[in-house]
Amino acid sequence: MAYSYDDQNIFAKILRGEIPNNTVLETEHSLAFRDIRPQAPVHVLVIPKGAYVCYDDFAQNASDAEILDYTRTIGKVCEMEGLAANGFRLISNAGAEGVQEVPHLHVHILAGRPLGRMLEHG
Numbered sequence: 246m247a248y249s250y251d252d253q254n255i256f257a258k259i260l261r262g263e264i265p266n267n268t269v270l271e272t273e274h275s276l277a278f279r280d281i282r283p284q285a286p287v288h289v290l291v292i293p294k295g296a297y298v299c300y301d302d303f304a305q306n307a308s309d310a311e312i313l314d315y316t317r318t319i320g321k322v323c324e325m326e327g328l329a330a331n332g333f334r335l336i337s338n339a340g341a342e343g344v345q346e347v348p349h350l351h352v353h354i355l356a357g358r359p360l361g362r363m364l365e366h367g
């Protein structure tokens with residue numbers, strides 16, 4: 246389906262510099278920053294700079310350069326945070342049933358404690 250992007254979402258405002266963020270890494274096409282309500286000792290959000298609502302929107306419509314940059318940025322953040330030693334979890338929520346709060350693609354990188362089973366409910 247064709248997604249419609251709301252440019253008033255909070256991550257669009259972060260990308261425009263309208264609200265501050267705690268940046269971990271910025272590249273040509275991507276931005277990684279710390280979640281404002283961390284759910285683990287390491288909780289980094291990685292977003293593309295382009296206007297993509299969620300992962301399938303990005304995977305279907307982003308350019309090769311954006312996809313390469315985004316994937317490499319996730320890898321670089323994992324390296325910078327030293328996550329290979331003890332592991333981590335990548336989550337990307339989408340839509341109503343995925344319980345996505347902010348309608349701009351993001352992956353959560355969570356680490357720094359045992360994270361439990363993948364889905365706690367159901």
Ligand code: 5GP
Nearest residue numbers: 255266278279280281282338344345346347
């Ligand atoms: P979602 O539920 O959409 O997958 O996750 C959205 C995430 O964005 C949540 O973990 C929430 O804490 C985080 N978040 C919401 N507003 C802000 C903000 O203004 N700054 C930062 N750094 N994170 C935010």
